[in-house]
Amino acid sequence: MNNGEVNRFKDLLLSKRQELSAGKSLADSIPTAGELRGDPVDMAASETYAATQVRLHQTDGKLLRAIEDALTRIRNEKFGLCEECGEPISNARLEAVPWTRWCRDCKARQDQKI
Ligand SMILES: [Zn+2]
Structure with missing residues (x-):
């Protein structure tokens, strides 16, 4: 994989991490992230978005760690x-x-173990 590709995935990871952090602040009301809650764009987002955030919230701790890794x-x-x-x-x-x-094969093997 060349540097350009790695950087592109890095950007994906960073933006996903930011997305998760914002979702977390909505759910947990972390004071340091308070300014995010008043964002008019977020407030105007659909109920689907809120539902997605709630669903994500259950696993975003794990996901955040995976992203950090x-x-x-x-x-x-x-x-x-x-x-x-x-x-x-x-x-x-x-x-x-x-x-x-x-990789896909190893993940499939793991899923079968569970
Ligand atoms: Zn593998």
Whole structure:
């Protein structure tokens, strides 16, 4: 993977992280993020958005950690490699879930274990 691609995924991860942080502040009313709550654009967002945030909130802690881990892997130049088999993860998969640690095959195997 070249630097341009890595940077693009990094941008995806950073914006996703920001999105999650904003959603978290709506749900938890963290005082330091208070200015985000008054954003007229957010306030005008549809109920679907609010419902999505509530749903996301249940897993966003895990997701945030996964995103942080992915950003760490970018710093360590290990981004895009499967933690299980060491093979490169397909760009299509990273496009959908840039914070993933596993290639499609290894993830499928894990899902079967559960
Ligand atoms: Zn793998």
